[in-house]
Amino acid sequence: MGDVENTGARIRQYRRARGLSLDQAAGLAGISKGYLSRLERGERSVDSRARLTSIAQALEVSVADLTGQPYAPREQKHADAHRGVQATRLALLDPEGPGRSEEEVAAIIDGLDQIMARCDLVDEARIVPNVLRWTQQLADETGSPEAHRRVAIAAYTAIFYARNMGEFDLAWMAAERLRSAAEASNDPATLGLAAYGQAHALTPSGALRRAASVAQSGFDASDLGESESLAARGSCLLVGAATNASLGNIDTARAQLDDAMSLAARVEEPTMVARHTSFSSWNVIMHRVAVEVESGNPAAALETARPLASRPVKQRERMSYLWVDMGRAFSRMDRHRDAIDAFRRAERSAPLRVRLSPVVRDGVRDLLNQSHRRVAGAELRGLAERCGVLGEV
Structure with a gap:
């Protein structure tokens, strides 16, 4: 279809x-x-x-x-981002090809968190296949724990690129690469990162119970020692809370967020896990917003979001999720103008990711349905056109 x-x-x-x-x-x-x-x-x-x-x-x-995911490209940026899908698949199946020096690869891996924070899927399509190959080649050559940790970071980035493109089987392939690399590194924090990444690869396919179990296993395996392990433990709590909310276990989700907030206060920035998962007190707040929306409590979600909406954080990708959740909350309260504004703010933060989000597409479609008997405003029609749903209503 x-x-x-x-x-x-x-x-x-x-x-x-x-x-x-x-x-x-x-x-x-x-x-x-x-x-x-x-x-x-x-x-x-x-x-x-x-x-x-x-x-x-x-x-x-x-x-x-x-x-209906993955969606067929409708615009040049989507087509450009889509070029990385097959290249990523091949890099996971067959990492052979021209390599790079360890110094070059280390420098690229060190900047992957900033690329993810920008959520430019065209950039990710260009970079992800290469770093998957290069890191695996170096790990095969040296076998060092650090080389395997770099494989893990490359695979982690690939999970979220594939997820945002709607390529969920590819996200799971990357999650398996991440798990294997984490085990080879024998590093508790990287194992926690692997559980976090695996849970995120499972949720969009609907494997919610397994995602919750994987997140819990990552939490259990992480210790309460140094900041890196604390960040891994806290990150697993966040994905566990989001998954439990989707399963209807709202009280469990809220309790996990309370625990995550306590851990966030103990993490000394920057750590590798915290940089890549954005584990922090503000990210806990963002997850609270998502949980309250999922629980059917839009007023509480909007109240929770107020501090971050008035003073946005720098991570554009995370802000796009916050504005989408706020748009959903406004829609449920029949505050249609505010919902449109929130969805447009989300789009400005991470344009292609938001246009490819089924949550946004359905939300925009709902807004059109509620206004089509009148005349939908130019802003809503423009957003609907960019999301590919204007002709459906």
């Missing part, structure tokens, strides 16, 4: 292909028949990851089948 169809249309098509009635599918997914009918007609969007996962499981399809 192409990305010109919306999630509801895909749900309807898969339901009919499975020979299920609305009553049967709704019962299997644990939702009402009326809600499912409105989803299929495009009158509502799926408002939580847990609900989307339950619908996918009921229809025996993947979450990506319902969201």
